[in-house]
Amino acid sequence: MSAELEELYQSIILDHNRRPQNFRVMEDASGHADGLNPLCGDQVTVWIKLDGDRVADVSFQGQGCAISKASASLMTQAVKGKTLTETQVIFDRFHAMVTGQGAEGITGGMKALSGVSKFPLRVKCASLGWHAMKAALDNAAP
Amino acid sequence: MNPLAILRKDCERPIVDIDDFSLLDERDHLHYLDSAATTQKPRAVLQAMQSYYEQHNANPHRGAYELSAQSTEAYERSRQRIARFLGVADVDTLIFTRGTTESLNVLATAWRHANVKAGDRIVVTRMEHHANFIPWQQLALAVGAEFVIAELAPGGVLDLDHLAQCCTPNTKVVAFGQVSNALGTINPVSDIVRIARTTGALVVCDGAQGVPHFDAAVDALGVDAYVFSGHKMLGPMGIGGLVVRREILEAMPPYQFGGDMIALVGDDRSTWNVLPHKFEAGTPNVAGAVGLAAAAQYLDVIGMPRVRAHEAALLAYASARLTEVSGVTVLGPPPEQRSGVVSFVLDEVHPHDIAQVLDSAGVCVRSGHHCAQPLMRALKVTATTRASFYVYNDADDVDALIVALLTTRDRMGLA
Numbered sequence: 165m166s167a168e169l170e171e172l173y174q175s176i177i178l179d180h181n182r183r184p185q186n187f188r189v190m191e192d193a194s195g196h197a198d199g200l201n202p203l204c205g206d207q208v209t210v211w212i213k214l215d216g217d218r219v220a221d222v223s224f225q226g227q228g229c230a231i232s233k234a235s236a237s238l239m240t241q242a243v244k245g246k247t248l249t250e251t252q253v254i255f256d257r258f259h260a261m262v263t264g265q266g267a268e269g270i271t272g273g274m275k276a277l278s279g280v281s282k283f284p285l286r287v288k289c290a291s292l293g294w295h296a297m298k299a300a301l302d303n304a305a306p
Numbered sequence: 307m308n309p310l311a312i313l314r315k316d317c318e319r320p321i322v323d324i325d326d327f328s329l330l331d332e333r334d335h336l337h338y339l340d341s342a343a344t345t346q347k348p349r350a351v352l353q354a355m356q357s358y359y360e361q362h363n364a365n366p367h368r369g370a371y372e373l374s375a376q377s378t379e380a381y382e383r384s385r386q387r388i389a390r391f392l393g394v395a396d397v398d399t400l401i402f403t404r405g406t407t408e409s410l411n412v413l414a415t416a417w418r419h420a421n422v423k424a425g426d427r428i429v430v431t432r433m434e435h436h437a438n439f440i441p442w443q444q445l446a447l448a449v450g451a452e453f454v455i456a457e458l459a460p461g462g463v464l465d466l467d468h469l470a471q472c473c474t475p476n477t478k479v480v481a482f483g484q485v486s487n488a489l490g491t492i493n494p495v496s497d498i499v500r501i502a503r504t505t506g507a508l509v510v511c512d513g514a515q516g517v518p519h520f521d522a523a524v525d526a527l528g529v530d531a532y533v534f535s536g537h538k539m540l541g542p543m544g545i546g547g548l549v550v551r552r553e554i555l556e557a558m559p560p561y562q563f564g565g566d567m568i569a570l571v572g573d574d575r576s577t578w579n580v581l582p583h584k585f586e587a588g589t590p591n592v593a594g595a596v597g598l599a600a601a602a603q604y605l606d607v608i609g610m611p612r613v614r615a616h617e618a619a620l621l622a623y624a625s626a627r628l629t630e631v632s633g634v635t636v637l638g639p640p641p642e643q644r645s646g647v648v649s650f651v652l653d654e655v656h657p658h659d660i661a662q663v664l665d666s667a668g669v670c671v672r673s674g675h676h677c678a679q680p681l682m683r684a685l686k687v688t689a690t691t692r693a694s695f696y697v698y699n700d701a702d703d704v705d706a707l708i709v710a711l712l713t714t715r716d717r718m719g720l721a
């Protein structure tokens with residue numbers, strides 16, 4: 165099997181796929197949004213709870229491939245407790261990484277998503293939960 | 307020999323010369339198992355198109371000069387050749403279109419204008435490709451007709467009793483696929499037609515997955531309209547057809563307006579050309595028709611019974627070997643009731659991930675909803691992985707699929 169494929173399906177990705185973090189409905193969310201990938205029929209819903217300008221809680225549910233599920237799970241870990249400004253920075257870094265513009269400033273488990281950049285068709289999968297998170301923030305009533 | 311070895315022997319070699327297919331010939335490690343999406347093209351098809359452009363290219367039906375006449379001749383001879391392949395006697399009732407999708411939209415649009423009113427009913431089946439689902443759904447919405455879906459019986463076959471219940475006297479269209487692209491289910495066309503004929507409905511058969519795989523014998527099916535795509539039967543993309551009974555075509559309003567399709571254009575009204583031209587507005591895809599005729603010729607030389615037998619052999623071998631991969635569930639009816647398609651799920655591994663790992667082994671399969679979301683809902687899956695076989699596939703391709711699936715289990719951390 166190719167090294168690139170090994171890098172795409174690292175054990176962190178497989179773990180998050182099997183046991184996604186923050187994989188639940190949130191009853192008292194400030195906002196939520198759906199993401200849909202018409203190509204494979206994957207769908208995700210992301211919920212956000214704000215406390216002032218901080219992401220107090222974030223969760224998701226849905227169906228998707230290992231990449232989209234793991235990426236959404238890692239997203240929730242990455243932005244939980246962060247300010248809106250920090251969240252935007254993390255989003256931008258994630259986006260730069262998966263589109264092959266470098267992994268500068270990427271920390272923790274998110275590094276495991278760097279393999280996606282070698283598979284342009286999978287960028288959509290990896291981004292699904294992230295875009296839904298952004299949309300949930302836009303919808304959020306503070 | 308053990309039973310598996312016998313099954314393997316039956317599909318050991320492709321039934322075509324792989325040299326005919328440059329793309330496959332030049333890629334030793336490619337295992338192309340997505341012919342239900344589109345087939346590879348033999349050199350004969352590409353050469354026919356090239357020599358049309360090099361030797362006969364001109365706008366057909368228009369010029370009084372010899373070259374234009376040659377182009378017209380090439381186009382109309384192709385129509386005759388393809389009609390013969392399809393088993394259509396009335397050649398002028400074969401209308402060239404871009405393919406199945408356009409053909410179905412032509413029909414649904416014509417029917418919207420003329421024949422479906424509020425309170426009427428349109429019946430489709432649960433296993434339709436979106437192309438044979440959405441045009442009818444939208445027609446129903448536009449005129450206030452009822453849109454009814456004939457459901458499946460257990461095992462991924464059409465529930466004929468339910469179809470009969472759906473076909474009430476006010477039914478104006480019954481549209482069904484000859485073969486399901488997502489599962490490979492071969493539908494009992496004569497039973498469906500018998501049921502549909504208890505109404506006065508237009509009976510439409512989507513032959514996109516039929517024509518490429520067995521003798522279509524369109525006239526003998528007894529349907530009103532039959533549609534297909536050239537690119538799924540070794541022909542080029544961008545050409546396909548619509549065959550409709552003459553009386554219906556004569557009465558049907560044109561779909562598009564422009565050159566070629568008119569008889570006389572007055573300042574305030576126009577009259578239409580004879581069939582088939584009435585439905586072929588604008589400069590046609592002559593090279594596409596020529597290529598498709600060459601594909602029909604290529605398939606006729608092989609013989610459609612042989613095509614069917616080869617696919618059945620590949621399917622039997624693949625079905626036997628898939629049992630080696632634990633966690634695989636094949637969807638749809640038993641192999642004998644399917645064309646060369648195997649659609650499956652593998653434990654909780656998402657089809658997109660399966661296709662990715664398979665791709666790294668050179669195995670091209672389709673993953674997703676196969677443009678059949680209503681069917682996926684009924685099967686309670688979001689997506690499946692589909693391998694589909696054709697004349698150039700052989701046992702090696704099946705072996706590669708199995709090895710790659712075992713790798714997938716490993717890679718995705720399944721014990």
Ligand SMILES: Cc1ncc(COP(=O)(O)O)c(C=O)c1O
Nearest residue numbers: 405406407435437487514515535
């Ligand atoms: C059963 C069926 N109907 C319709 C279509 C649509 O064909 P096309 O995309 O060539 O118009 C396809 C192919 O994708 C098909 O398999």
